[in-house]
Amino acid sequence: MNLFGKLKCKKQGHNWNGCKCVRCGEVRDEGHHWRAGDDKLHYCTNCRKSEPHVWDGCKCKVCGATKHTFGDDGFCIYCGQGKVVGYSLGKRTELRLEHCSRCGKKTPHLAVICNYPNDPNYGTAYRSDCIPCGSAPFCPKCNSYVSATTTRNEFDGAASAVCDCCGTVLWHE
Structure with a gap:
């Protein structure tokens, strides 16, 4: 971002807010704040990085999004939630x-x-x-x-x- 911020980070180290430095704007691959996007992806609210969901049954392990799979009886085959x-x-x-x-x-x-x-x-x-x-x-x-x-x-x-x-x-x- 600005040259002054990059120099300050080089001298003093980064000031991280999750995955993004507030001074220079550099992004690291940790500290993401994940939010559910669509059926396939979740995204980081700080840097806008997106990744595919990691499903454990009907719930994403990373962002907590849910995608139920309903059986013939109308209940989720993983958690039992009703349709x-x-x-x-x-x-x-x-x-x-x-x-x-x-x-x-x-x-x-x-x-x-x-x-x-x-x-x-x-x-x-x-x-x-x-x-x-x-x-x-x-x-x-x-x-x-x-x-x-x-x-x-x-x-x-x-x-x-x-x-x-x-x-x-x-x-x-």
Whole structure:
């Protein structure tokens, strides 16, 4: 960078901030601050060097990025994380393995979770429906188990359930 900085570093040694000298701009191959980039690379926030991820199951050993591989059951084959199956207005719907209060077994559940980062309830499940017990409705249009909103008509009191993903009426009384 500047000549004065290079001379000062030659006399006194470098002033390292991670992998980069703050005086002369020289870069060394240690002290990198890695951040996840895309599916293939992570990069250093100081010097912009990029390298391929080093995967250990579904997590990169270097930057901590995750890339899940979901099995036919909807859960990651490495860590067991459930697949996110839908998003709707501040909520996400994902598969979770939970203890069912109905059947008493640890079964796959469809959980509706707060997805607003600024909400104090962020990451908290609003409700969780057991798929084997039938409390999670199946949408033929989405071809999967979904979260549904149940409403009651104020005129005649009839109830109906609507898929949160596509808006299909799942049942009507």
